[in-house]
Amino acid sequence: MALDRWIALVLLGICLIYGYTAWFTMDGSLAPFMRRNPIWPSTFPKVLSVLGIVASMIILLGFEKAEPKTPDIDYRKLGEYKLGQAIGLLVLMVAYALCLRPLGFLFSTAAFLVLGSFILGERKWHIMIPVAVTATMIVWYLVQQVLGIFLRPLPSMFGV
Amino acid sequence: MLEGLLIGLHTAFSIKNLLMVIGGCLIGTFIGMLPGLGPMSIIAIMIPVAISMGDASAALILLAGVYYGAIFGGSTSSILLNAPGVAGTVASSFDGYPMAKKGKAGKALTVAAIASFCGGTIGALLLMIFAPMLSSVALLFHSSEYFALMVVGLSAIAAFAGTGQVTKALMMTVLGLILATVGEGALFNMPRFTMGLMDLQSGFGFITLAMAMFALPEALFLVLKPNRASTDDGGEIKDLRITAKEAKSIAPVIGRQSLQGFFIGVLPGAGATIASFLGYAVERNIATKSEQDEFGKGSVKGLAAPETANNAACTGSFVPLLTLGIPGSGTTAILLGALIALNVSPGPRLMIDNPQVFWAVIVSMYIGNFILLILNLPLIPYIAKVLLIPRNYLIPFILFFTLMGAYIGQNNATELLLLVGFGICATALKFADYPLAPLLIGFILGGMLEDNFSRSMQLYDGVAFVWERPMTLGLLVLAVILVILPSYRARRARARAAGVADGD
Numbered sequence: 274m275a276l277d278r279w280i281a282l283v284l285l286g287i288c289l290i291y292g293y294t295a296w297f298t299m300d301g302s303l304a305p306f307m308r309r310n311p312i313w314p315s316t317f318p319k320v321l322s323v324l325g326i327v328a329s330m331i332i333l334l335g336f337e338k339a340e341p342k343t344p345d346i347d348y349r350k351l352g353e354y355k356l357g358q359a360i361g362l363l364v365l366m367v368a369y370a371l372c373l374r375p376l377g378f379l380f381s382t383a384a385f386l387v388l389g390s391f392i393l394g395e396r397k398w399h400i401m402i403p404v405a406v407t408a409t410m411i412v413w414y415l416v417q418q419v420l421g422i423f424l425r426p427l428p429s430m431f432g433v
Numbered sequence: 434m435l436e437g438l439l440i441g442l443h444t445a446f447s448i449k450n451l452l453m454v455i456g457g458c459l460i461g462t463f464i465g466m467l468p469g470l471g472p473m474s475i476i477a478i479m480i481p482v483a484i485s486m487g488d489a490s491a492a493l494i495l496l497a498g499v500y501y502g503a504i505f506g507g508s509t510s511s512i513l514l515n516a517p518g519v520a521g522t523v524a525s526s527f528d529g530y531p532m533a534k535k536g537k538a539g540k541a542l543t544v545a546a547i548a549s550f551c552g553g554t555i556g557a558l559l560l561m562i563f564a565p566m567l568s569s570v571a572l573l574f575h576s577s578e579y580f581a582l583m584v585v586g587l588s589a590i591a592a593f594a595g596t597g598q599v600t601k602a603l604m605m606t607v608l609g610l611i612l613a614t615v616g617e618g619a620l621f622n623m624p625r626f627t628m629g630l631m632d633l634q635s636g637f638g639f640i641t642l643a644m645a646m647f648a649l650p651e652a653l654f655l656v657l658k659p660n661r662a663s664t665d666d667g668g669e670i671k672d673l674r675i676t677a678k679e680a681k682s683i684a685p686v687i688g689r690q691s692l693q694g695f696f697i698g699v700l701p702g703a704g705a706t707i708a709s710f711l712g713y714a715v716e717r718n719i720a721t722k723s724e725q726d727e728f729g730k731g732s733v734k735g736l737a738a739p740e741t742a743n744n745a746a747c748t749g750s751f752v753p754l755l756t757l758g759i760p761g762s763g764t765t766a767i768l769l770g771a772l773i774a775l776n777v778s779p780g781p782r783l784m785i786d787n788p789q790v791f792w793a794v795i796v797s798m799y800i801g802n803f804i805l806l807i808l809n810l811p812l813i814p815y816i817a818k819v820l821l822i823p824r825n826y827l828i829p830f831i832l833f834f835t836l837m838g839a840y841i842g843q844n845n846a847t848e849l850l851l852l853v854g855f856g857i858c859a860t861a862l863k864f865a866d867y868p869l870a871p872l873l874i875g876f877i878l879g880g881m882l883e884d885n886f887s888r889s890m891q892l893y894d895g896v897a898f899v900w901e902r903p904m905t906l907g908l909l910v911l912a913v914i915l916v917i918l919p920s921y922r923a924r925r926a927r928a929r930a931a932g933v934a935d936g937d
Contacts, residue, residue: 277601277865284604291611294626302623312890314621317883318614321607328604337600337920348864354657362656363853366832370849373840382833389829393656404826412837422485422841 276348281332288329292322361392378424382409437784438561441792444490445800450793453495454800455808461502462805462816466510467827472503473763473870474648478834480640480771481841489775490790494797496768497751501801504705504747505549508740509813512541521705521743524713528728528735535731543675544733545740546810548687552741553802555691556698556748560755561795563699564784568756571781577889577898581908583882586759588912589701590871592919599919601867606875612637613879632847639770641839641852642876646869647763648835649856654863656828675733683737686716694742698749701761705743705750712742748798755779755791759878763870766877 295318303313331337365388372381386405395401416422444450457479464475479499483492507522512529525545532541574582587606594602615626616636627633690712697708716738717728728735753761758780760766772779777787784791839852859869889898889905900906 275865276861277867280862280865280867281604284608287608288611291626299625307621310891311894312887314623314625316890317886318611318625321610321614325604325607325611328600328607331600332604337923351657356657359653359656362653362828362832363857366836366853367850369836370846370853373846373849385833386829389832390825393825393828395823395825401826408830416837416841422844 278333278335281329285326285329285333288322288325291318292326295319295322358392358394362389365389365392374425375428377427378413379409379426380428382412437565437788437792438796440789441794441796444789444793445494445796450491450494450797451800453491454498454797455804457495457498458502458505458801458804458808459816461499461504462506462509463502465503465506466816467506471507471647471651472500473643473767474651474835475499475503476764476767477640477643477648478838480643480767480774481838483771484774485841487775489772489777489787490793492771492775493768493790493794496771497794497797498801498804500747500764500768501549501553501744501798501805504743505546505805506816508545508549508743509542509817512545512736513538513817521709521746522739523706524709524739525736525743527713527739528730528732531729531731532733532736537731540675540679540733541736542810542813544679544683544736546806547675548683548690548737548740549744550802550806551687552691552694552744553748553805554799555688556695556745557795557798557802559692559695559745560748560752560798564752564756564791564795567752568781568784571757574781574904575889575902576885576892577902577905578908580882580885580889581905581912582757583759583878583885585908585912585915586701586753586761587871587875587878587882588915590761590874592915593700593707594868594871598866598868599916602871603916605862605867605869605872609872609875609877610879610882612642612872613876614883632845637851637876638839638843638848639774639873639877641843641848642855643767643770643873644835644839645852645855646859646873648831648838649852650860650863650869652828652831652835653856653860655824655831679733683733686734686737687741690716690738690741691745694745695749697742698746699752699761701753701759704762705746708746708749709739709743712738744802751794755783755794756781758783758881760874763873766870766874770877 295315299315299318300313307313365385369381369385372384383402383405386408387401390401390405413424413426416424417426445454460479461472461475464478465472476496476499479496483495486492486495504521508525508529511522511526512533515526515530529541529545532538588603591599591602591606613636615633617624617634624634693715694705694708694712697711698704713735716734717725720728720734724732724734747764750760750762750765753759754765754769758769758778760769769779777783777790835856836849836852839848840846862869890896892898893901898905899909
């Protein structure tokens with residue numbers, strides 16, 4: 274089964290769970306006076322769940338024929354691409370999300386930029402570090418001073 | 434109209450807004466030139482900056498400038514490197530790249546710039562004429578018509594998705610609408626589908642979703658397949674002048690394609706990509722035999738046609754956004770989100786409530802096109818240097834700006850995790866050839882669609898509004914036809930291919 278139909282199966286599952294919530298569990302907590310309304314909070318989701326289930330079934334059962342075309346990246350040969358680098362960068366992004374508050378903006382960002390180039394295969398430390406640090410400082414200055422949005426610069430143990 | 438134009442001139446010609454146009458065009462050209470980064474990613478990255486300025490006209494002027502700049506930058510990289518940064522400029526590389534290979538890169542860029550300028554300017558002129566007309570009609574609409582109109586818009590986007598793609602586009606639209614129901618709605622003080630998580634109480638952030646749908650997958654694709662863009666240089670950029678003969682031959686092309694491109698751009702779901710391909714095909718078909726042989730080998734006409742059409746279409750796509758508040762493309766959907774964040778609701782009342790926003794945008798379109806012609810063209814040889822930045826440095830920065838955009842919007846680190854999660858899902862969807870723009874359009878329209886639906890339900894105490902208001906019924910029937918027609922036609926084409934005679 275091709276990837277698009279697997280995805281349709283996942284989407285069908287999502288729509289079924291969504292539909293179950295909308296049709297059966299959501300109305301339980303509705304206040305009595307709201308039950309007299311022609312529209313309930315669950316009305317629109319009910320319609321959507323039906324539409325979603327129908328559409329995902331059509332894709333899943335292959336009713337609509339599409340001409341095969343050569344995609345930009347063929348997922349069947351994913352191993353031939355630089356998958357490791359992509360996953361490495363995704364992990365780095367998650368790490369950045371988790372470190373941004375505790376370690377502060379300046380350190381996290383500089384580390385993110387340096388490690389990002391490192392994952393992509395760059396080894397010229399004497400260029401990477403100055404570029405990352407300068408860019409971090411500039412962005413911090415622009416966001417904090419020019420746009421006026423607070424970004425905690427230093428690790429949280431230093432107060433601020 | 435004259436009065437409005439004066440308001441627009443007054444607003445747009447302040448020092449601040451002029452700087453916004455210039456800055457937006459330059460930033461757009463700069464980033465649009467990088468292969469793989471489309472206008473949607475760039476605008477998504479620029480939104481936090483625009484929103485934090487707090488001035489709706491300035492923000493929209495900046496974003497519109499970025500939009501034109503990105504399209505222009507995309508055509509530059511199509512011509513110089515045969516690496517279109519944007520789907521809308523793929524057709525420009527058919528003839529632009531051969532011209533550059535013949536050593537006429539400078540001439541090709543000039544033709545592209547003039548064609549874009551004319552397309553954009555004529556498009557802005559048409560916008561100025563048609564938008565007020567359309568919005569005076571739209572003032573007669575009730576919430577039930579709005580609901581129906583949005584359904585038409587969403588189904589048109591699915592219908593124009595291409596053969597074999599209609600159901601997928603429809604599925605993505607529904608998924609976008611489903612995502613929009615998460616959180617607390619305006620009409621009901623009740624959290625829905627939050628799974629008990631406090632972070633989902635306010636729903637998903639639209640910037641987060643925009644970044645995850647466009648910027649992140651594009652960056653990941655760049656990582657996965659580094660040599661996606663062929664990097665053999667199209668030659669040195671010199672001799673930017675064109676001859677009078679060439680100018681004469683492209684003039685009718687520009688005239689025709691400005692009109693055609695604009696009206697294609699107005700249709701929801703069509704937009705710059707379809708306009709440019711169609712423009713190229715039409716011009717090739719009506720050219721003389723000797724000119725037809727030139728197409729694909731460096732024809733000036735073949736370059737001018739898609740360039741004019743895509744710029745006119747970009748302008749055209751502003752018509753439904755500014756008059757009805759319904760975006761027809763991913764880019765205008767992002768602009769709509771930004772406007773709502775700035776407390777301006779686009780729609781027929783925009784021209785009455787915020788005339789300065791409406792007219793300033795139109796005036797800034799002229800200024801933006803003018804700036805692209807006089808400022809960007811001479812600077813292109815220098816801006817093209819951005820293509821030399823090694824990808825090892827470029828990609829971490831792109832990822833960082835996506836993260837920053839999502840963080841600044843919400844000031845919440847959970848948003849970053851959501852961004853990565855949605856980004857992975859979006860990349861999988863992109864692998865399986867699901868279109869992502871309908872999802873975002875569905876998400877942005879979802880709230881308004883439900884509000885208008887609920888309001889009509891309350892006014893008519895049920896679904897009676899569907900048959901009691903003829904206009905609503907008509908629009909909904911149109912929506913159904915739009916969705917069914919492509920699959921019916923595909924079926925008939927298959928039947929004909931199989932040798933079965935069809936009814937008519």
